[in-house]
Amino acid sequence: MSQRIPQKPKRRRADFRQDPCGDVFTCRSCGWPVGPAGAGTQHRNHCPNCLASVHLDDEPGDRSADCGGLMEPVSVWVRKGGEWAIIHRCRICGTLHSNRVAADDNPALLLSLAVRPLASPPFPLDHLAEPPEQA
Numbered sequence: 001m002s003q004r005i006p007q008k009p010k011r012r013r014a015d016f017r018q019d020p021c022g023d024v025f026t027c028r029s030c031g032w033p034v035g036p037a038g039a040g041t042q043h044r045n046h047c048p049n050c051l052a053s054v055h056l057d058d059e060p061g062d063r064s065a066d067c068g069g070l071m072e073p074v075s076v077w078v079r080k081g082g083e084w085a086i087i088h089r090c091r092i093c094g095t096l097h098s099n100r101v102a103a104d105d106n107p108a109l110l111l112s113l114a115v116r117p118l119a120s121p122p123f124p125l126d127h128l129a130e131p132p133e134q135a
Helices: 107-119
Strands: 070-078 084-090 096-100
Touching (some): 070 096, 084 107
C-alpha cells in the first residue's frame, strides 16, 4: 500500500505589474538598505542612494529576466509631462531600461547624470570660440 505524500503548493512567481511591492532589500552596488517608504510610489525599483538597480524584469514588474545583472544608472531623460526617468544599463547583457525617478532619490547624483553629456562633449570645447568656416 503506497501512501501519497502531500506536496507543497507551488509558489507563484512575484508579479508586480499590478500589485504593490513592499520588498525591502540591500543595494548590491552600495549596500544601502532600500524599502518602499519615501519613494512616493508602490513600486521601488532602484536604490535612492546610488540609483543602481538589478536586472529582474523583461517588462516592468514581471520579474521574468534571467540575467540578474547590476543595472547602472547611465543617464536621465524627461518624459512627456516633465517627469524625470533614469536610464539603467545592465553590466552583464547591456539591456537598457527606463525607471521613473523616486521622491527620495539622491538629487546631486540625478543632476550629475543630467550634466554628464555637457561635461564630456563629443567635440573639443575650444571649437566653441571659433566661427564656422565659410565656403
